Each structure stands twice: as C-alpha cells, then as structure tokens.
Amino acid sequence: MSVDKETVRKVAHLARIAMPEERLEPLAGELSAILDWIEQLNEVDIEGVEAMASTVDVALPMRADETADGPTGGGQPDNIVRNAPKTEDHFFVVPKVVE
Amino acid sequence: MASPADMTLAQLRDALKKKEVSSREATDAYLTRIEKADALNAFVEVTADKARAMADASDARLGKGEGGALEGVPLGIKDIFCTEGVQTTAGSRMLEGFVPTYESTVTSQLWRDGAVMLGKLNMDEFAMGSSNETSYFGPVVNPCRRNDGSNAALTPGGSSGGSSAATAARLCAAATGTDTGGSIRQPASVTGTVGVKPTYGRCSRWGIVAFASSLDQAGPIAQDVRDAAILLRSMAGHDPKDSTSVDRPVPDYEAAIGGSIKGLKIGVPKEYRLDGMPEEIETLWSKGVQWMKDAGAEVVDISLPLTKYALPVYYIVAPAEASSNLARYDGVKYGHRAKEFTDITSLYENTRAEGFGDEVKRRVLIGAYVLSAGYYDAYYLRAQKVRKKIYDEFVEAFKSVDLILTPSTPSAAFGLGEKMADPVQMYLNDVFTVTGNLAGLPGGSVPAGLDASGLPLGLQLLARPFDEETLFKGLAALEAAAGPQGRPDDWWAA
Numbered sequence A: 001m002s003v004d005k006e007t008v009r010k011v012a013h014l015a016r017i018a019m020p021e022e023r024l025e026p027l028a029g030e031l032s033a034i035l036d037w038i039e040q041l042n043e044v045d046i047e048g049v050e051a052m053a054s055t056v057d058v059a060l061p062m063r064a065d066e067t068a069d070g071p072t073g074g075g076q077p078d079n080i081v082r083n084a085p086k087t088e089d090h091f092f093v094v095p096k097v098v099e
Numbered sequence B: 001m002a003s004p005a006d007m008t009l010a011q012l013r014d015a016l017k018k019k020e021v022s023s024r025e026a027t028d029a030y031l032t033r034i035e036k037a038d039a040l041n042a043f044v045e046v047t048a049d050k051a052r053a054m055a056d057a058s059d060a061r062l063g064k065g066e067g068g069a070l071e072g073v074p075l076g077i078k079d080i081f082c083t084e085g086v087q088t089t090a091g092s093r094m095l096e097g098f099v100p101t102y103e104s105t106v107t108s109q110l111w112r113d114g115a116v117m118l119g120k121l122n123m124d125e126f127a128m129g130s131s132n133e134t135s136y137f138g139p140v141v142n143p144c145r146r147n148d149g150s151n152a153a154l155t156p157g158g159s160s161g162g163s164s165a166a167t168a169a170r171l172c173a174a175a176t177g178t179d180t181g182g183s184i185r186q187p188a189s190v191t192g193t194v195g196v197k198p199t200y201g202r203c204s205r206w207g208i209v210a211f212a213s214s215l216d217q218a219g220p221i222a223q224d225v226r227d228a229a230i231l232l233r234s235m236a237g238h239d240p241k242d243s244t245s246v247d248r249p250v251p252d253y254e255a256a257i258g259g260s261i262k263g264l265k266i267g268v269p270k271e272y273r274l275d276g277m278p279e280e281i282e283t284l285w286s287k288g289v290q291w292m293k294d295a296g297a298e299v300v301d302i303s304l305p306l307t308k309y310a311l312p313v314y315y316i317v318a319p320a321e322a323s324s325n326l327a328r329y330d331g332v333k334y335g336h337r338a339k340e341f342t343d344i345t346s347l348y349e350n351t352r353a354e355g356f357g358d359e360v361k362r363r364v365l366i367g368a369y370v371l372s373a374g375y376y377d378a379y380y381l382r383a384q385k386v387r388k389k390i391y392d393e394f395v396e397a398f399k400s401v402d403l404i405l406t407p408s409t410p411s412a413a414f415g416l417g418e419k420m421a422d423p424v425q426m427y428l429n430d431v432f433t434v435t436g437n438l439a440g441l442p443g444g445s446v447p448a449g450l451d452a453s454g455l456p457l458g459l460q461l462l463a464r465p466f467d468e469e470t471l472f473k474g475l476a477a478l479e480a481a482a483g484p485q486g487r488p489d490d491w492w493a494a
Helices: A005-014 A021-043 A077-081 B009-017 B023-035 B048-063 B105-112 B161-168 B185-191 B225-235 B279-294 B305-328 B344-355 B358-371 B376-397 B423-430 B434-438 B468-482
Strands: B043-046 B074-078 B116-121 B174-179 B194-197 B217-222 B265-269 B298-302 B403-407 B443-450 B456-463
Touching: A005 A021, A005 B358, A021 B305, A021 B358, A021 B376, A021 B423, B009 B023, B009 B048, B009 B225, B023 B043, B023 B048, B023 B074, B023 B116, B043 B161, B048 B116, B074 B105, B074 B161, B105 B116, B105 B174, B105 B225, B116 B161, B161 B174, B161 B185, B161 B217, B174 B194, B174 B225, B185 B194, B185 B443, B185 B456, B194 B225, B194 B468, B217 B225, B225 B443, B225 B468, B265 B279, B279 B298, B279 B403, B279 B443, B279 B456, B279 B468, B305 B358, B305 B376, B305 B423, B305 B434, B358 B376, B376 B434, B403 B468, B443 B468, B456 B468
Parallel strands: B074 B116, B074 B174, B265 B298, B265 B403
Antiparallel strands: B043 B116, B174 B217, B194 B217, B194 B443, B403 B456, B443 B456
C-alpha cells in the first residue's frame, strides 16, 4: 500500500473535497492500486532526459496589451456573473473570509 | 428516395445542395429518430426548436444558392463544447444548469459553415472514463448488440460515448468528440464508426471544458472516413484564443480520400501485441496488414519498446493536469454550490464532494498527490521525462514509416457494469490510443471487422504530426478493403 488512510485525508483536504471517514480506507486501497501500477515507470532510465510539458514546440504567442473585443473582452459584467450561484451587484457572494 | 437519416454526411450535403432534400426535412427525420431512442440515453439535451430554426435558416441560404461546407447538415455536439445559451454539463452534476454566454471556437466554426445543432451528447464526467458509465446523466447504451440473443446492454465506449452511439444509431449525421487518451477512437472502434483525433494544436481548445490541457484535442466521430474528413476541415484551424492552437493552413482533407497508398510505408509495432489479447483482434490486425500490402503499401516491422509505459505516464500527467484544471469548480463563479457550509473552506469541500462523481474524485486526488511536495519529482517529473522518451521513439519511427497500423482497442464492446469495479482494468481500454495523445500525433479508428458475437472491431492508424492527409488516405484504404460493415437495426425504437 503506497497510500494510507491519513494520506488520503491530507490529499482530499489539499484538493478541497470533503471525504466521509468511511471512504478514506477504501480510497487508500483504490489509490494505492493505481499508484502501485504506475510504479513500473521506475524501470525506465530517464538520466539526462528533459521533461516534456507539451508536444507543441512553439513559443507562447505575444499580443498587444489591450482589451479584446468579444467574449474574452471587458465590459460584460452581466455575462461574468450570469451562472454564479450567488451574486450581489455584479459581485460574487462568499462566506466571510476576513475577521 | 432514401430517408435523409439513412444518408452519410457527404450524401446529405450533396442532396441538400441539389435541393433533393431540405435541411428541415433532414432535421425532422433525425429529431424523430432521437425521440424514439430514449433507451440509448445518447443525448443530455435535445435542442429541437433551435435545430428547426437553424435548419430553416440553412434552407433559406441554400434556396439562394449560398451556404457553407456543412450547410443544413444536422450534427450532435458532445456536451463538453460550450454552446451559447444551451446548457453545457461535461457529464457532471457540477455543471448541471450551466448555460455558457459564449460559443466554443470549434462549434462556432461548424455554425459558420452552416451546420445544424440537434443537441448535446452524453459523455463520461469531465471526459474521465472509457465506458460512458461515469456520466452524472447515466450510461449511454451501445446500439450494437451481441448476436447471441442475450440482448445485454453494452458500453458505447468513452468518453465520447454519446457521440459514438448517436452516430452509429443515425441520430445525427455525425458528431463532435474530444480525445484525451482515446476518447474519440475507442468509442468509434466499439460502435462501428470512424473516429479521428487530429494532431494536438489542430483544433482550438477554447470553449471546451478542460480535462488535461496538454492532451485534449477535438475531432469528429462519423459514419465513414469521408464524413470524418469533411467534419474535421470545419472544426480545425488556428485560433488566437488558444495559445497552443497552431497557425497552419487547413488542407481539404476530403481530397485525400481515395488517393493511392502505393509506396507508402506502414509500420507495425510488435509491442502492440498484448498477452491475453483476443485472437480475433490479432487476426484482424493481420488482415489489415494484408489489405495495406494489397493496396501497394510496404509494410515493415517496427519497435516501440516504451509502449507499455504510456498508460502509467498518462495516469500521472492527465490527473495532475485535471486536478489543476478542476480547481476552478469552487461553488462561487459558476456551477454547483453546496447548501450546507460553515465557512469558505467547507463551501469548497462540500461543493466539490457533491458536484464530482467517484472517478473524477479519484483522479483529482491522484493528481493532487503526484503534484504534492515530496512526490513531484518521483511521479510528475519522471512521467514527463518518460513522455519525452515516448515522443522521441515516435519521431525516430516516423523517419522510416509514413503510418503506423495497430488495433484500436484490446477488446470489443463490453457489458455495462463489467469493468467499473477495477479502475486499472478500465484504464487498459486505452492502451493502444493513449500513445497518440502523449506524442500529440494524429490518429484514427476505422471499422474493420466483427468479432464472433457480431460486434464491431476497429483498426487504428497513427501519422506524423499535421499529416492528417496521409492519415485519411490510409484510413480510406482500410475502409475500402474491409468493405461494408452493416449497421445495427433499430431495436431501441420504442
């Protein structure tokens, strides 16, 4: 078992997913099975190999620093908050975070 | 004349242009078929009114002798593409009721070219699955059944299971899909349809709900290779809103169909011969080799020794990217929000516990784990390095071959419920397709035969980056050699 119950508890908190106590042990088993299977990567010699993040070998394109038109542009607060569960005057409403 | 719903996309397109059929007639024919196909559960939402309005607008354009490359053609859209004013769920409770205020680049190009939207197609939750069983809206049922009279409900594959089932059942002329580890090619293979994942960067990812950004790529699921070529041409193209979208001209892929493959070099990698693989698949693969030879291609044995490491690499890279991408679902900006919470942390934790299904949670946790302090080098960095070696192996192979021929899947469609208990067994469905995502290569699956119980089996071709034309040429050659594969009867029609 590469992952124990306490590790699952910690990772679930890192991922901000509430996890009932009775799910921790089964999940430890499931995640361990996946991670144990992944362990076979240790057989591969990676000495001197560069890490690959993308298959597209181009530099990130630059653009003018100005407000775009259309859906990626500004001036559309109604659209921005349209799907929010709770809003007030174009603000997202969340529980109090500062005492 | 045949019902418009019996035509291929190309036949319908041509009939529309000649005014032998109207888009409204074709759209109504499909909507009628969809109404009777509830048993397949292929659609999350049918947009009948919108479809009829789009069809009428197409008919008006066609009446004036105008219209784009897909004018009047009714399509199904995987519910991962954001559609303005139409709910987009990605198969998740988290996005139930989410109505985008913008249109994805890929779908906007389809509407630009005159296509009609029939509705949004079911899929595995956030595209995480190989059987469509992780969808919050329930599994899709494969229109293909075994010929043993058992009538067992089979998977249409995943994650684009609604797309493959709807296309196979002729509930749409063709459908869009996305492919992160095989999610276009695997469902196409098990439903007797054609699925093509283009080169990474070919289609814009803008407006597609993100799963693993370095692997996700959109593509078509269609009735035949020509249809897939027509649809991909409209989907593809450079988009400044996606920085990984590549600025290259989009060729007329349809023109490649029927081209000779004489003299092409086809590689057959011995590492794709798995222990315990059904003999039928092995036999089909050999047939494919013979078909290519008969068509004048030169078949050579190649070796891709790192193949077995592709899936383990994928199950680090994809969950890592997913855990980062899915951090946006916080119950604040859009999507589900838990009713019970005491502070901001419990708002996040309860929202995500309720909004995500089991497989999504599993992958987000794996991702968070492999990216966490102390494990990053051992898992994530190592996986990225092995990915580079896999990529280099393909670059080397493509110095001596033009295409690589493999089976599409290690088995035919399996029964719903059969593999849900063991995640790793489920992951193995993508063993032949996932390499194409890791290396960013274009690949396609074409129906090539049936197994003993009458279920479709596919063969896959992989090509050099941005050489979709050779890919289509090869797929069309396999399709021609395999001959007509038949279609499922309408057993589901109530």
